Amino acid sequence: MADKKPRVDEFEVSGDKVVETVKRLVHEGNIRRITIKGEDGKTLIEIPLTFGVVGAVLLPVWAAIGALAALVARCTIVVEKNAE
Numbered sequence: 001m002a003d004k005k006p007r008v009d010e011f012e013v014s015g016d017k018v019v020e021t022v023k024r025l026v027h028e029g030n031i032r033r034i035t036i037k038g039e040d041g042k043t044l045i046e047i048p049l050t051f052g053v054v055g056a057v058l059l060p061v062w063a064a065i066g067a068l069a070a071l072v073a074r075c076t077i078v079v080e081k082n083a084e
Contacts, residue, residue, distance in 0.1 A: 004083030005083060006032055006033075006080040006081055006082060006083055007080070007081045007082075007083060008078060008079065008080055008081075009078075009079045009081065010076055010077070010078050010079070011025075011076065011077045011079070012074060012075075012076050012077075013074070013075060013076075013077060014073065014074055015069045015070065015071070015072045015073055015074065015075065016069065018036065018065055018066075018068070018069040018072075018075060018077070019062060019065050019066050019069060021077055022034060022036075022047075022062075022065055022077060023062070025077070025079055026049065030081050030082050031049050031079055031080065031081055031082075032048070032049060032080045032081065032082055033046065033047065033048050033049060033079075033080040034046075034047045034049065034077060034078070034079055034080075035047070035077070035078040035080075036065065036068060036075055036076070036077055036078075037075060037076045037077075037078065038072050038075055039072060039073065039074050039075065041076075044068050044072070044075065045064060045065065045068055047061055
């Protein structure tokens with residue numbers, strides 16, 4: 001049985017849309033990890049998500065993402081989703 005690789009999607013967004021985009025992606029579900037990269041391609045934050053992580057548990061994450069968003073004009077959000 002072959003291991004299924006996660007599907008990877010990338011989204012380029014402006015700094016003011018980062019938190020909104022990440023929240024929308026998390027609500028869609030089936031996400032293993034979210035990585036936010038700056039304009040230079042360097043990883044700014046990597047957020048592993050486990051099944052059932054919602055609500056108050058993510059409050060510190062939203063604050064960190066908001067702080068990062070204030071520092072960048074554009075960034076790339078890399079989303080790893082579980083293979084179907």
